[in-house]
Amino acid sequence: MLLNYQLKQAAKHEPANKNEIIFIIHGLFGSLSNLSGLAKELQANFDVILVDVRNHGQSPRSRSMTYPEMAEDIFELADSLGIEKISVVGHSMGGKIAMTCALLQPQRIKNLIVADIAPVAYGDRHSDVFTGLQSVSLLQAKNRTEAEKILAGYVETPEVRQFLLKSYQRGDDGFDFVYNVDNLHHNYHLISGWPAIEGEYTDSTLFIKGERSDYINEKSMESVMTLFPNARLKIINDTGHWLHAEKAKTFNRLVVNFFA
Incomplete structure (x- = not known):
């Protein structure tokens, strides 16, 4: 690749x-x-x-x-x-x-x-992060401000939220993450x-x-x-x-x- x-x-x-x-x-x-x-x-x-x-x-x-x-x-x-x-x-x-x-x-x-x-x-250190990211995608947050409010329900630390949302960017079909959340979640047992x-x-x-x-x-x-x-x-x-x-x-x- x-x-x-x-x-x-x-x-x-x-x-x-x-x-x-x-x-x-x-x-x-x-x-x-x-x-x-x-x-x-x-x-x-x-x-x-x-x-x-x-x-x-x-x-x-x-x-x-x-x-x-x-x-x-x-x-x-x-x-x-x-x-x-x-x-x-x-x-x-x-x-x-x-x-x-x-x-x-x-x-x-x-x-x-x-x-x-x-x-x-x-061990698993990112279950809350994945749940939060999936919620942002599912609810189709229209911008980073909306995404941050959703993510705050799952990720307590503001600095971590800001890091995660750096990759929440506007594309042709609206905002989305530039990392593939589903593929990362699927492979998390290998990554960890x-x-x-x-x-x-x-x-x-x-x-x-x-x-x-x-x-x-x-x-x-x-x-x-x-x-x-x-x-x-x-x-x-x-x-x-x-x-x-x-x-x-x-x-x-x-x-x-x-x-x-």
């Missing part, structure tokens, strides 16, 4: 074989614009490619969303652009896609950064899970955790170190799962310094 993408070319452009190319992969309910601030920071020295993963943004829809399939989407895009080796930054679900890329084809991944997720299966992948990725790896988030804990770090034995962990104080938005300057600095 050929994904929709956006290329941010390095300001200091060098010959193609010398420029490190960084793919940035968003999380569940996101789009390529979510990490555009990070892309702008990296663009000073690197070519950056932001992607919409399948069933999100302007990328194709699919009833299937296994992590090996989504990793193959990344490699197919790289192949279409004539890129052999890439570095990958992924947040949440995007972090699982990035880890899968590194484990399935480690020879093609130069560096890896994973933001607030571990290579483990998680983790595939059985053998092997390990031994090159440079950075995991970044939000201090108040429980997506990475002592137990899940055991799985991290088994699959990524050269991984380092950085913790951003006083922030949760959306660390790239809550503490953008700190998050971006950690990523930039890692690549530098």
Whole structure:
């Protein structure tokens, strides 16, 4: 599947074989614009490619969303652009896609950064979100203001509602989400899970955790170190799962310094 993408070319452009190319992969309910601030920071020295993963943004829809399939989407895009080796930054679900890329084809991944997720299966954390999104669609909210009022009955945190509604956009037939809610709900057990992948990725790896988030804990770090034995962990104080938005300057600095 050929994904929709956006290329941010390095300001200091060098010959193609010398420029490190960084793919940035968003999380569940996101789009390529979510990490555009990070892309702008990296663009000073690197070519950056932001992607919409399948069933999100302007990328194709699919009833299937296994992590090996989504990793193959990344490699197919790289192949279409004539890129052999890439570095990958992924947040949440995007972090699982990035880890899968590194484990399935480690020879093609130069560096890896994973933001607030571990290579483990998680329980249901989004049932209220899905119910709220489905209600917005069912009631055919005419704009974001109406959609926000409906969603507030299911999602308590205003910041989360605003994030979800960034993708509620006007189209030819009125407002709708630019991610496919039904396909995401159908595949949620796979998205929240983790595939059985053998092997390990031994090159440079950075995991970044939000201090108040429980997506990475002592137990899940055991799985991290088994699959990524050269991984380092950085913790951003006083922030949760959306660390790239809550503490953008700190998050971006950690990523930039890692690549530098």
